[in-house]
Amino acid sequence: MYITTTIPYVNARPHLGFALEIVQGDVLARHHRHLGEAVRFQTGTDDNSLKNVLAAEAAGVPVRELVDRNAAAFEALRGPLDLSFDAFVRTSAHPGHRAGVERIWRAVGHDLYRRHYEGRYCVGCEQFYAEGPCPEGHEAPMQAVSEENWFFRLSRYQEPLLGLIRSGRLAIEPAARRNEVLAFVEAGLDDISISRSAARSRGWGIPVPGDPGQVVYVWWDALANYITALGDGDYERWWVREPRRIHLVGKGVIRFHAVYWPAMLLSAGLPLPSAIYVHDYLTAGGRKISKSSGTVVDPVALVDAYGVDAVRWWLLREVPRVGDADFTEERVVARADEDLANGIGNLVNRVVTMVHRFQDGRVTEAAGPVPDACERAPALVGDALAAFDFRRAAAAVWAIVEEANQYVEATRPWHQDPADRRESLATLVRACRVLAVQLEPFLPTAAARVAAAVSGERLPRPEPLFPRLRR
RNA sequence: GGGGCGGUAGCUCAGCCGGUCAGAGCAUCGGACUCAUAAUCCGUGGGUCGUGGGUUCAAGUCCCACCCGCCCUACCA
Numbered sequence: 001m002y003i004t005t006t007i008p009y010v011n012a013r014p015h016l017g018f019a020l021e022i023v024q025g026d027v028l029a030r031h032h033r034h035l036g037e038a039v040r041f042q043t044g045t046d047d048n049s050l051k052n053v054l055a056a057e058a059a060g061v062p063v064r065e066l067v068d069r070n071a072a073a074f075e076a077l078r079g080p081l082d083l084s085f086d087a088f089v090r091t092s093a094h095p096g097h098r099a100g101v102e103r104i105w106r107a108v109g110h111d112l113y114r115r116h117y118e119g120r121y122c123v124g125c126e127q128f129y130a131e132g133p134c135p136e137g138h139e140a141p142m143q144a145v146s147e148e149n150w151f152f153r154l155s156r157y158q159e160p161l162l163g164l165i166r167s168g169r170l171a172i173e174p175a176a177r178r179n180e181v182l183a184f185v186e187a188g189l190d191d192i193s194i195s196r197s198a199a200r201s202r203g204w205g206i207p208v209p210g211d212p213g214q215v216v217y218v219w220w221d222a223l224a225n226y227i228t229a230l231g232d233g234d235y236e237r238w239w240v241r242e243p244r245r246i247h248l249v250g251k252g253v254i255r256f257h258a259v260y261w262p263a264m265l266l267s268a269g270l271p272l273p274s275a276i277y278v279h280d281y282l283t284a285g286g287r288k289i290s291k292s293s294g295t296v297v298d299p300v301a302l303v304d305a306y307g308v309d310a311v312r313w314w315l316l317r318e319v320p321r322v323g324d325a326d327f328t329e330e331r332v333v334a335r336a337d338e339d340l341a342n343g344i345g346n347l348v349n350r351v352v353t354m355v356h357r358f359q360d361g362r363v364t365e366a367a368g369p370v371p372d373a374c375e376r377a378p379a380l381v382g383d384a385l386a387a388f389d390f391r392r393a394a395a396a397v398w399a400i401v402e403e404a405n406q407y408v409e410a411t412r413p414w415h416q417d418p419a420d421r422r423e424s425l426a427t428l429v430r431a432c433r434v435l436a437v438q439l440e441p442f443l444p445t446a447a448a449r450v451a452a453a454v455s456g457e458r459l460p461r462p463e464p465l466f467p468r469l470r471r
Numbered sequence: 472g473g474g475g476c477g478g479u480a481g482c483u484c485a486g487c488c489g490g491u492c493a494g495a496g497c498a499u500c501g502g503a504c505u506c507a508u509a510a511u512c513c514g515u516g517g518g519u520c521g522u523g524g525g526u527u528c529a530a531g532u533c534c535c536a537c538c539c540g541c542c543c544u545a546c547c548a
Contacts, residue, residue: 176476180543183474187544251542280542320484323477324541331483338497342510350507357506395496409512414505464508 001032002238002245004226006253007044007089009126010070011055012296014077016327017250017282017289019299023315024279024390025248026083030441031385033084040238042229044089045071046222048205050196051123063204067092080303082312082444089229091221100228101221102209107268111153117193118146126218128193143200150195150214157263158189164262164272171275172258173388174322177251181258192260194220223261227270245273251280277388280324297327305329306469309446310336316442317394321387333469340446343401344435345466348453351404351428352462354413358421361458366426371403374434381438397438404431429454 005025008018022043029041047067056066075088091097105112119128120142129142162185164170165178172178195214198207205215226247227239239245249257254276262272281288284295302311306329314332317339319325355363369375373396380396411424436451449465 176542179475184544187474254543318483326483334497337508341508346507346510348507350511352507354506405511408506409504412504412506462507466508468508468510 001028001037001039002242003028003039003041003248004246005043005248006250006257007046007091007222007225008074009049009051010045010047010067010074011049011051013070013073014299015289016284016297016299016302018074019077019081019311020282020315020319021248021250021279022077022083022085023081023312024277024388026081026085027316027390027393027441028246028248028385029084029086030444031381034437034441035382038242040087040234040242041085042087042089042226043074043083043085044087044094044225044229045074045091046218046225047071047090047092048216048221049126049218050201050204051126053202053204054123057202063202064092077299080300080308082308084444087229089225091225094225094229096231097225097228098206101206101216101224104224104228104264104268104270105209105216105220107270108152108264111156111267112150112194113153114148115151115191115193116146116148117151118144119193121145145196145200147197147200149193149197150208150211151191152194152220152264152267154189154192154260154263157266158185160266161185161189161259161262165258169274170258170262170272172254173275173277176322177254177258177276177278181254184255185259189259189263193217219256219260220264223256223264226261226273239271243274245271245275247273247276249276249278251278254278279319279388280322282319283324283326285328286326302329302332306332306336307467309340309443309466310469312443313340313394316390317398318391320391321389336466336469339398339401340466341464341468343398343405344439344446344450345464347401347404347408347435348432348450348465349462350408351425351432352453352459355425355429355459356462358413358418359425361461363429363457363459364422364426366430367423368427370427370431370434371400371407373399373403374431377434377438381441394442397435397442400431400435400438404428404435407431429459 003025005021008014025041025043029039032039052067053063056063059066071090071093077083078085089097121128122142128145161170162182165172165182165185172181194217195208195211196217198213198215201215205218206221208214208216227235230238247257257276265272283289284297287295289295289297299311310332314327314335317335318331355361377396377400381393384390384393384396407424407428411420413421413424413428416424432450432454436447436454439450440447446465453460453462453465
């Protein structure tokens with residue numbers, strides 16, 4: 001399975017919204033590796049946008065410097081968020097990217113033409129708008145643009161796209177997003193400008209092959225990363241032979257991924273992604289996350305404050321598949337205390353403590369069945385993740401904890417005779433081991449701690465696995 | 472203007488093709504237990520399922536209109 005996240009602009013440091021996407025990708029990647037499948041999980045940064053140029057100008061630093069610094073901050077999410085991406089692609093630095101963009105440009109040459117264009121461009125969106133203020137609320141004034149650009153005959157691909165999307169060969173999830181894209185395509189597609197003058201780009205970006213006065217439109221450039229970052233051999237492996245090529249994207253960039261990108265690929269005669277999963281946004285305290293309103297949440301600071309387990313768990317356990325989710329630190333803390341400290345941590349702790357108190361740390365193999373949730377979890381998690389429902393998947397893992405605690409209450413090992421107790425504790429230890437396995441894609445380090453706490457014939461001394469964050 | 476998605480217990484939400492669907496979790500209250508990070512387990516509370524019509528033997532569950540929120544799209548003025 002080939003999984004990608006979008007590659008964010010690096011005009012600023014990463015915020016929690018991107019953390020959501022990359023953690024979701026990480027869970028998918030870990031889950032499928034767990035199943036023994038070959039996985040490539042790729043992320044990166046969009047270095048070439050005009051937005052980055054303007055941010056650098058505003059900060060009074062060279063573009064290269066600002067881009068390098070912020071891109072490093074994105075790549076550095078790996079540690080704090082426990083990410084397992086296999087490749088990190090920077091569009092201004094990856095050795096194969098520029099050549100790949102040029103190759104694609106030439107491959108779609110039959111669909112390109114030059115045309116004078118006038119429009120109003122929102123740098124915040126990296127997109128043209130008809131009139132009125134930027135619908136996304138970006139404050140930078142619209143740029144009146146009048147220049148000759150390269151255009152792509154998107155209009156040719158209306159019917160092919162409709163066929164692909166309707167047939168499901170290009171899956172778009174959730175269904176509401178698929179319908180949204182269909183409605184957009186059915187309304188008719190205009191050709192799109194895919195270059196800008198080098199002057200307007202301040203010389204930043206990838207020059208149009210054979211036309212150094214023009215720079216490739218940043219979206220065209222950025223989308224290409226999904227295949228340019230694959231070397232020749234990997235391209236074949238991951239974009240041609242691999243049947244599952246999945247893009248994780250936010251709702252704001254759906255059109256680029258579900259319309260422009262597939263059309264590019266069709267024009268170039270290349271395979272399309274197999275699925276696009278569109279997640280919605282996080283809000284912070286009920287407000288849209290934005291720099292201007294001071295609602296930006298730094299995922300690294302959150303991890304510093306509450307730990308990676310609390311942050312990942314909240315993102316996975318509470319963010320719904322459809323619809324925005326509201327972030328507050330209180331919810332992160334409450335969820336962590338409830339599920340991690342009082343739930344998983346306490347369960348493992350009470351089980352291991354009993355094993356030590358009653359059996360000197362020794363545990364045997366369980367003869368009887370484990371709680372149902374242990375048996376059901378793998379299938380439930382698999383089904384939920386196949387539907388990109390991370391919350392439902394996390395709930396299936398959580399059910400193990402719930403049933404194991406119920407098992408403790410039902411058997412009351414401290415009142416059992418030694419033989420029965422040995423069986424009860426063996427069952428509980430086994431349940432904890434299953435829990436550790438199932439938890440791994442979601443909370444890799446926590447899962448390792450759980451596994452270590454219940455491994456071996458003689459268990460280590462119990463230690464709290466999760467700190468209580470409040471109370 | 473057109474299209475789409477939501478509006479279900481205090482909060483967050485499940486409820487697919489109509490007939491135990493009026494539910495779960497949290498919070499509240501009560502009880503149990505003592506192995507555990509005062510953790511855990513059990514029970515309880517009752518909300519006209521946005522509003523008004525309609526179809527049906529039967530509607531959160533289908534149809535129509537309207538109100539509210541959000542999204543996509545187009546832009547009349």
